[in-house]
Amino acid sequence: MFEVAELGHKINKKEYNQQVPELRTALLDIQEELKEADFPVIVLVSGMDGAGKGATVNLLNEWLDPRYVRTFAFGDRSDEELERPNYWRFWRSLPPKGRIGLYVGSWYSDPIAQRAANKSSDADLDRQLLRIKVFERAMVDDGALIIKFWLHLSQKSQAERLKKLGGDPKTAWMVTKLDKKHLKNYAHFRAIAERTLRGTSTGPAPWMIVEGTDAYYRGLTVGQHIRDRIRQRLNGAADRKKGKAEAAIQPVPIKKLTVLQHLDLSQKLDKKDYQTKLETYQSKIHYLGRMAKEKKISSVIVLEGLDAGGKGGLIRRIIPALDARNYQVIPIAAPSDEERAHHYLWRFWRHIPRAGQVTIYDRSWYGRVLVERVEGFATPEEWMRAYAEINDFEEQLTNHGTLLLKFWVHIDQDEQLRRFKEREKISFKKYKITAEDYRNRERWDDYEQAVNDMVERTSTEYAPWIMIEGNDKKFARIKAMRHYCQRLEQALG
């Protein structure tokens, strides 16, 4: 989920200074228009310690017309507040129509802090998140626009920041004991953050994760996103008056690094090394697979990737290590009539393996947010809500004890073209290449954006995406098999 926010997004000072004046004007214009609108705007700025929550809110206050914004930073409850139900203070603070409420501390603060301090359990947290959903739902149903930012910092960035602050006597006081403790508990906190975001990233009130390391990037991204979301809504409200249904909230594409650009596709294995490792991992999978069968641990392996990425070859290397009675490979093509008459997840639920069995999906439910999104087979409403549906589905699988491995096998454009040409020369592979395959290449950028969003929204603690650099098939196969072995070993204890 946070992968995309650890790629090192940066904007230099020059570009920042170029863009800010325009952004400020746009924000002020929008506020002017908003004053007459019939909805309030609720902006939450949450995130990791040191990811720049305070700085961001200060910046926004500088950019916006302060007469029509109120900033709230909820800390401990006052006497007055303690004597009423917890949400009393939040209800009181809500901005009226036409105004913006800016929240640094919010209804998220306490539940997260309590869980982080182990004063509550995951179940408690879930209950509080449910309350939050009900609360936000009521606001949204009433017309409110909710914009939620999560400022993220990788563990490395957080450590560097504390070191830098602590090293300078002028700033050393800023490093609190709590900061140090949080750094120590980084993994714990990150898992809580993920759980929180996953549980509350609803269709109408989604989270926007922003990398917090670079102040220029962070400020500009937040400001632009606020601008675009309010603008979209103001336009939507006009549409609504005309009786048209409002468009689903689409993630506003801000030019950013994608996880795919970050892959080092030059990674290789030489043939000899490959042969040795292939044999090792095949026998390892064979052995571990038998143990898993005995212990009734099932596996679901999902293979996704661009055309000619090498998914088929990978499957053919894993299969020899498995017992034919224990696995099935499900190739996902266009749905059957019967499948089409059901919810799109129905066809995948069908093939969930029994205890100790393995199901390999060659393409999967992710088609909904990849090809169906890019080609327009699914409406924005449909693929937008699919992220949450998929997360829920996978959580049920993994809660049941099923091992779930999700591989994205990636190649670059040149390599794909080379493979297409090569296939056309080999008779038995020729049928695999059609004019459509070439057409799909024109949508490369769209697919890249779709993959990026998919990883951001569905790479979870319990089912992370494993990105496989696939330009070298040998490297790709070994990396995937190694991961499968590791996960099996982990599960077998």
Added chain:
Amino acid sequence: MFEVAELGHKINKKEYNQQVPELRTALLDIQEELKEADFPVIVLVSGMDGAGKGATVNLLNEWLDPRYVRTFAFGDRSDEELERPNYWRFWRSLPPKGRIGLYVGSWYSDPIAQRAANKSSDADLDRQLLRIKVFERAMVDDGALIIKFWLHLSQKSQAERLKKLGGDPKTAWMVTKLDKKHLKNYAHFRAIAERTLRGTSTGPAPWMIVEGTDAYYRGLTVGQHIRDRIRQRLNGAADRKKGKAEAAIQPVPIKKLTVLQHLDLSQKLDKKDYQTKLETYQSKIHYLGRMAKEKKISSVIVLEGLDAGGKGGLIRRIIPALDARNYQVIPIAAPSDEERAHHYLWRFWRHIPRAGQVTIYDRSWYGRVLVERVEGFATPEEWMRAYAEINDFEEQLTNHGTLLLKFWVHIDQDEQLRRFKEREKISFKKYKITAEDYRNRERWDDYEQAVNDMVERTSTEYAPWIMIEGNDKKFARIKAMRHYCQRLEQALG
């Protein structure tokens, strides 16, 4: 919540036999049309033991064309099912588009049974209900029509049924040990049922509570409701194709008894008796109020009722017993500009009392589902979702420890007219009567339906409605004060 389903709804055999042929034809026609539609229908028949779940499903199978219906009764999970996530079996069973799935046992059975046997806690149940909501939401988002029946039986009816069955040697075998145990735990089970229905009665998949005692009434009501909901949806789908937004699901009004008809408005108190009791209860409230102040227990008293019902007089009798520093009376008229610019609940949250204080709302948030519904100030979407919002709000209040008392003060039409005339004669009360008051009388039936729905949906375990027979003001005042004393005593332990 179950008040309305304990009024003794009945249909005689003759009327039943008259209506059934028409209903059957209508159901078959609808099924024919449904075959070509692009949505499945999921019908759940749940409820109390002995409320006629099995009989109802058998009846529906008789009425419907069995080729396009499948009935499911999920019991214990099979080996096959145990080896997959719990919802696997439900996913597999889902009807395709154009078909009806009829569920006797369903995703609700296990969570309710486990909680009833105290094998799980309220928190566990809530978590399972959340999963159900996510599941049903996914179905609804995909287009499914979900119709959920809860067949209810009062404790008395359940006891009578067991006695009858047990007394006849031909049916005695039908009375299981579990039945007897459930009867003993009736209150426990009823509370669980309420919690379940409250937690899962969502806008798009609401529960329909049906009194189960009389087989004719039960069967006809269920059949007609299915007919109307599918018909509504088929028409809605046609609208949707034309780009119109589908209408919110409105409860289909089936001619039925209302809680108001059930009140005995002839109840009276003579003057002397009244005077004595008034003094007793005033001093009791005074004493208990002081204790509550000390123990920091706050009260919220809600007064609702028709015009000239006597709410004002009741308030004036309670107030002398309270310390002026400890209470406030909030008369709810048209909202202020500022209030109008917020969510409708905002103006009520504002006045939540501090610890130990009392707030009396003369009319309240229930305006949303009463006057705003009847007069069309709120859209059906708005007042339909208000039930859940109100339940959530009140749950927060009572969870915080606040005493919440909700009184509906009722008078009949004749008494109201008499009071209107009387007020016109008294100069200082004259201003209270306007032409509008007379106009409102024309909507009497609409108000009665609205009150009935309000009680059905918002009379909860933690905040039940207290119905006050108000034709005799003296009787009404004493009954209300007695209830307040009881609740205060209860809270003080």
